[in-house]
Amino acid sequence: MMRQIIEYALLFLVLVLLQVFLFSNLELSVYLNPLVYIAFIILLPIEAAPVVVLGLGLLTGMVMDVAMGAAGLNTLATLPVAFLRGPLLRLTCSKDSVSDGGVPSVHRLGVLGFVRYVVAAVVLHSLVYFTMECATFDYFHLTLLRTLVSGVVTVAVIYFTSKIFNSQVARVL
Numbered sequence: 001m002m003r004q005i006i007e008y009a010l011l012f013l014v015l016v017l018l019q020v021f022l023f024s025n026l027e028l029s030v031y032l033n034p035l036v037y038i039a040f041i042i043l044l045p046i047e048a049a050p051v052v053v054l055g056l057g058l059l060t061g062m063v064m065d066v067a068m069g070a071a072g073l074n075t076l077a078t079l080p081v082a083f084l085r086g087p088l089l090r091l092t093c094s095k096d097s098v099s100d101g102g103v104p105s106v107h108r109l110g111v112l113g114f115v116r117y118v119v120a121a122v123v124l125h126s127l128v129y130f131t132m133e134c135a136t137f138d139y140f141h142l143t144l145l146r147t148l149v150s151g152v153v154t155v156a157v158i159y160f161t162s163k164i165f166n167s168q169v170a171r172v173l
Helices: 002-021 036-042 050-068 073-092 095-099 111-134 140-172
Strands: none
Touching: 002 036, 002 050, 002 140, 036 050, 036 073, 036 111, 036 140, 050 073, 073 095, 073 111, 111 140
């Protein structure tokens, strides 16, 4: 149990540092803003209690708000993902793979199930984030474009992050 807490603390630290120092400073396009820190919530163990997931979602959002100076924007976008994580898992993955528990991964959920789960969580997070950042529906088509472009990169980074994280966890166990 203690080993798992340390692994997740390291994952949290790495994702926060990557977001703050790398992904938030990418100046490739106004439409490209990967929000990879959400991988922490996505990769929490399936059997984690909903109140723990919500608490960690709140902590993640607050840390990102302080680090990025976003005044609640990250928290506002992270909490719906944390709240709907269980239903998203049940909706996008097979019942057997979700009931087994463990860390969400390609091995546990299957490639299609894992990708659907990650895409659903990233789209939800990105839509809330970019809509609240813009604070208007006047440019919703641009918000959707930002969600699509940033979402593709975010999903790719989360996919590879999960491969690395899960291979490290499997090697330890």
